Amino acid sequence: MSTAITFSNVVKKYAKNVVIPALSLEVRNGEFFTLLGPSGCGKTTLLRMVAGFNSIESGEILFDNIVINQIPANKRNIGMVFQNYAIFPHMTVGKNVEYGLRLRKTPKQELKARTDEILARVKIEEYRDSPPERLSGGQQQRVALARAIVINPKVLLMDEPLSNLDAKLRVEMRGTIREIQRSVGITTIYVTHDQEEALAISDRIAIMDKGVIMQVGTPRGIYQRPYNVFVATFIGFSNLFDAVVGQSGAEKTLEFSNGYTVPIKQLKNDVKAGEKVRVSVRPEDFVQAPEGDGIRGTVRTSTFLGRYVNYQLIVEGQEMEFVQDLRADAEFLTDGQEVWFSVAPEKINVFDQTGGHSLIEGVVRFGS
Amino acid sequence: MGADKLQLRSFWFWVLIASYILFAIFLIYPLSSLFSGSFQDITTGAFTLKHFITFFTKRYYYNSLFNSFKVTICVTVLTMLVGIPLAYIMSVVKIRGKDFLQILIIISMLSPPFIGAYSWILLFGRNGFCTNFLRSIFGVTMPSVYGFNGILLVFTLKLFPFIFIYVSGALKKLDVSLVEAAEGLGCHPLRKLFTIVLPLVLPTAMAGALLVFINALADFATPMLIGEGYMTMPVMIYNEFISEVGGSANFAASISVILVFLTAVVFLLQKYVVGTKSYVMSSLKPIQPKRMRGWKNVLAHLFCYSFVLLAIIPQATVIFTSFLKTSGPVFLMEFSLDSYTKILSKSADAILNTYRFALLALLIIVVLGMLIAYLAVRRKNIASSVLDTISMFPYVIPGSVLGITLLLAFNKRPLLLAGTSAIIVITFVIRRISYTIRSSSAILYQIAVSTEEAAIGLGDSELASFLKVTTRIMMPGVLSGAILSWITCINELSASVLLYTGKTKTMSVAIFTEVNRGNYGTAAALSAILTLTTVVSLLILFKVTGNKEVSM
Numbered sequence: 054m055s056t057a058i059t060f061s062n063v064v065k066k067y068a069k070n071v072v073i074p075a076l077s078l079e080v081r082n083g084e085f086f087t088l089l090g091p092s093g094c095g096k097t098t099l100l101r102m103v104a105g106f107n108s109i110e111s112g113e114i115l116f117d118n119i120v121i122n123q124i125p126a127n128k129r130n131i132g133m134v135f136q137n138y139a140i141f142p143h144m145t146v147g148k149n150v151e152y153g154l155r156l157r158k159t160p161k162q163e164l165k166a167r168t169d170e171i172l173a174r175v176k177i178e179e180y181r182d183s184p185p186e187r188l189s190g191g192q193q194q195r196v197a198l199a200r201a202i203v204i205n206p207k208v209l210l211m212d213e214p215l216s217n218l219d220a221k222l223r224v225e226m227r228g229t230i231r232e233i234q235r236s237v238g239i240t241t242i243y244v245t246h247d248q249e250e251a252l253a254i255s256d257r258i259a260i261m262d263k264g265v266i267m268q269v270g271t272p273r274g275i276y277q278r279p280y281n282v283f284v285a286t287f288i289g290f291s292n293l294f295d296a297v298v299g300q301s302g303a304e305k306t307l308e309f310s311n312g313y314t315v316p317i318k319q320l321k322n323d324v325k326a327g328e329k330v331r332v333s334v335r336p337e338d339f340v341q342a343p344e345g346d347g348i349r350g351t352v353r354t355s356t357f358l359g360r361y362v363n364y365q366l367i368v369e370g371q372e373m374e375f376v377q378d379l380r381a382d383a384e385f386l387t388d389g390q391e392v393w394f395s396v397a398p399e400k401i402n403v404f405d406q407t408g409g410h411s412l413i414e415g416v417v418r419f420g421s
Numbered sequence: 422m423g424a425d426k427l428q429l430r431s432f433w434f435w436v437l438i439a440s441y442i443l444f445a446i447f448l449i450y451p452l453s454s455l456f457s458g459s460f461q462d463i464t465t466g467a468f469t470l471k472h473f474i475t476f477f478t479k480r481y482y483y484n485s486l487f488n489s490f491k492v493t494i495c496v497t498v499l500t501m502l503v504g505i506p507l508a509y510i511m512s513v514v515k516i517r518g519k520d521f522l523q524i525l526i527i528i529s530m531l532s533p534p535f536i537g538a539y540s541w542i543l544l545f546g547r548n549g550f551c552t553n554f555l556r557s558i559f560g561v562t563m564p565s566v567y568g569f570n571g572i573l574l575v576f577t578l579k580l581f582p583f584i585f586i587y588v589s590g591a592l593k594k595l596d597v598s599l600v601e602a603a604e605g606l607g608c609h610p611l612r613k614l615f616t617i618v619l620p621l622v623l624p625t626a627m628a629g630a631l632l633v634f635i636n637a638l639a640d641f642a643t644p645m646l647i648g649e650g651y652m653t654m655p656v657m658i659y660n661e662f663i664s665e666v667g668g669s670a671n672f673a674a675s676i677s678v679i680l681v682f683l684t685a686v687v688f689l690l691q692k693y694v695v696g697t698k699s700y701v702m703s704s705l706k707p708i709q710p711k712r713m714r715g716w717k718n719v720l721a722h723l724f725c726y727s728f729v730l731l732a733i734i735p736q737a738t739v740i741f742t743s744f745l746k747t748s749g750p751v752f753l754m755e756f757s758l759d760s761y762t763k764i765l766s767k768s769a770d771a772i773l774n775t776y777r778f779a780l781l782a783l784l785i786i787v788v789l790g791m792l793i794a795y796l797a798v799r800r801k802n803i804a805s806s807v808l809d810t811i812s813m814f815p816y817v818i819p820g821s822v823l824g825i826t827l828l829l830a831f832n833k834r835p836l837l838l839a840g841t842s843a844i845i846v847i848t849f850v851i852r853r854i855s856y857t858i859r860s861s862s863a864i865l866y867q868i869a870v871s872t873e874e875a876a877i878g879l880g881d882s883e884l885a886s887f888l889k890v891t892t893r894i895m896m897p898g899v900l901s902g903a904i905l906s907w908i909t910c911i912n913e914l915s916a917s918v919l920l921y922t923g924k925t926k927t928m929s930v931a932i933f934t935e936v937n938r939g940n941y942g943t944a945a946a947l948s949a950i951l952t953l954t955t956v957v958s959l960l961i962l963f964k965v966t967g968n969k970e971v972s973m
Contacts, residue, residue, distance in 0.1 A: 104601070104605060105604075105605075106601050106604075125604075126601070126606050126608050127604045127605070127606075127609060127610075128606045129605075130607065131605055132605070133601070133602065133605040135598040135601070135602060136598070136705075137596060137598055137705055139596065139598035139599050139602040141599060141602070141603075141621075142621065142700040143618060143620045143621055143700060152603070152606055152608075152609055152616075153606035154608075156606060156607045156612070157610055159605060187701075197602075201605075201606075202603075204606060204607070210605075280537070350714055354732070355687070
């Protein structure tokens with residue numbers, strides 16, 4: 054019953070201004086797929102092209118091999134959840150949820166049964182006859198979700214649905230959304246600019262910037278093996294270094310500018326010794342080292358965050374971050390203190406000099 | 422500080438007392454004397470119900486009640502049928518020259534009420550331009566523009582802007598996602614209009630409809646000029662009062678009381694119905710007008726342009742005809758400035774009076790309006806809320822009724838004001854102050870109290886902070902209301918036509934009397950001056966508020 058969505062060289066233009074240049078993407082059947090990117094990256098534009106609210110200037114969007122470009126929004130059979138919920142203020146909760154079923158001329162008994170079922174599933178059955186303005190933001194969001202999925206749409210589209218909720222409710226609602234999506238098994242495209250939300254909720258994520266897909270992959274894959282420097286720095290924090298590839302016997306190495314060298318096993322075969330590269334190191338992948346061994350930094354300031362401490366460092370004139378796990382034996386560093394770090398070589402990422410693509414074996418832009 | 426506080430409390434206290442005294446003398450006292458007058462036998466002064474009995478038993482009289490309601494209800498429905506589609510089309514379709522059309526709509530709404538009737542008679546009356554033209558060239562006889570149909574035509578074209586402005590405002594607050602949500606659920610565009618858009622803008626449209634209803638019910642000049650014997654209540658009040666002053670004054674008072682009562686009932690009914698049904702909406706992303714193609718685009722443009730142009734015909738007609746040579750009531754097809762030279766010698770007083778009275782009224786309106794708004798918003802208590810409510814009374818009192826009311830109240834010593842300029846200025850203030858009070862209150866709600874407190878914290882007294890800080894920040898809001906007060910003052914007719922004397926005649930009264938005498942040329946020239954003043958004032962308003970909108 055659910056649907057795969059294919060984007061094939063899709064282009065969006067506003068007058069002469071190209072917002073999305075030739076984008077291609079596959080969203081699988083039943084998948085929870087997230088479009089993540091900074092504001093203005095084109096993620097909402099792309100979602101609205103799927104919904105039919107934005108025109109498609111070139112290329113095709115397909116639902117299960119059927120081109121939908123020319124099908125108007127009201128014939129696409131989609132479920133859409135809006136950022137501001139878009140609950141009809143002049144209808145009760147029940148009437149809101151029934152609206153799509155009535156348009157489909159659903160028989161009365163089935164209409165009631167399906168409405169009851171979905172209201173129970175999103176846990177708002179007691180508000181059935183209430184006007185929507187009495188509901189809290191979270192409850193309105195549940196109404197919006199119920200209204201979108203009660204019609205058994207082919208795909209569920211969600212445009213930053215949690216951005217108007219407070220932090221605690223956001224975490225609770227994303228659990229609810231995920232649970233319902235799983236149980237219904239509906240293909241879902243979810244738009245957000247909140248990376249934590251994206252990592253927590255998605256089967257796969259597409260990172261977008263300026264209308265271009267930077268990487269597609271699982272949350273874990275994207276965090277651990279970013280395809281380029283943009284992704285490495287957009288998702289979480291990454292410390293960036295310049296380094297040169299070296300050779301030590303059969304093994305390749307990375308030589309940092311101060312001469313610190315680590316062996317590295319996971320580089321692609323075609324990477325040659327002498328090639329200049331960019332290296333990214335997560336704050337938690339620094340390991341404190343004995344003096345004189347590794348990279349030297351100075352503690353500028355620190356933030357105590359309970360489970361760990363976040364240090365702002367100055368390394369070779371650049372600001373960097375180091376996260377220290379608070380184990381029993383951990384020693385606090387003081388401001389101004391000089392520290393030496395080694396890096397965990399199996400965890401670091403290496404990119405070509407421009408930062409455009411990863412040099413790590415097996416890392417691809419469109420991952421599964 | 423303590424002394425300042427004391428001084429301040431007494432300042433606002435005195436403002437409150439003074440406002441109460443003013444309203445008591447010039448509004449409450451006259452209204453109560455109207456009320457008691459309507460139950461009074463003119464010769465004996467004893468209590469009697471005979472005026473009301475006469476009204477409700479004589480067909481000639483109670484018919485005017487039916488006529489008034491027939492006209493008003495038909496006009497309200499027609500204005501909705503024109504205003505709502507117009508607002509909807511202009512908000513979803515990209516219409517060329519939309520800004521221009523909107524300005525024309527506002528101009529037609531704010532120009533003098535009688536220009537409509539008078540211009541349509543000039544064009545399609547028995548001896549009108551178009552009537553004669555069509556008869557001589559095509560041998561076609563146009564249906565009569567007089568009577569019930571004529572009143573409907575003029576009122577509809579004059580009053581649909583109220584609906585248009587209200588509904589346009591509501592559509593701006595409608596978030597596009599509501600419409601998209603319906604579409605996403607599979608809704609056909611037309612069905613979307615009827616199940617989502619219309620129900621959501623209807624409460625606001627009803628508020629506009631109330632204004633249409635009250636205006637149509639109260640307007641006296643239009644049925645007087647074009648009705649030709651089609652008697653509505655304001656016309657009857659005027660006739661009863663003017664024809665035999667004395668005997669009929671109390672009878673006119675009784676009809677007035679009935680009219681005010683009915684208006685108040687409609688007003689309260691509407692508030693009750695809409696009050697329970699309005700939706701709080703605020704849009705992050707309003708509906709964007711889209712470019713249409715083909716016949717849909719042509720139809721949309723045709724619809725918008727034809728109604729707006731029809732609405733602006735009266736203004737165009739008076740300006741055009743004011744430059745024509747006349748011979749008696751007949752316009753000759755020859756350019757001339759005769760009409761203007763004539764009014765400069767004959768009606769210079771009326772022109773000066775209009776500006777003098779309206780300016781004086783405006784001064785009082787601005788000062789009083791700001792003070793009352795401040796009391797109602799910042800010193801909220803029972804006394805100031807009641808004052809705010811009283812200041813809205815004139816809203817439901819038709820101009821002709823107010824005219825009679827003031828005449829009855831101030832025609833003897835010690836308050837002998839009848840026939841003076843003062844009574845005209847007072848009428849202007851009472852009828853038009855509500856625009857300024859409302860716009861001043863609206864802006865006060867937007868100004869954080871902390872701005873005043875900051876000034877006090879820096880060492881100003883509270884009174885000084887009001888005068889130096891608050892009044893300055895309030896100015897744009899006050900001005901936008903004040904300009905509306907001003908425009909509606911210079912165009913005021915229905916009360917001044919009862920109150921004027923030879924010396925206190927205003928332009929609108931002069932136009933009315935000139936039309937009645939068949940001096941169409943001078944009437945056109947005076948109307949053109951009035952229209953020009955209105956347009957210039959509107960342009961200043963747009964400049965002040967920074968957008969091309971008017972909130973009535």
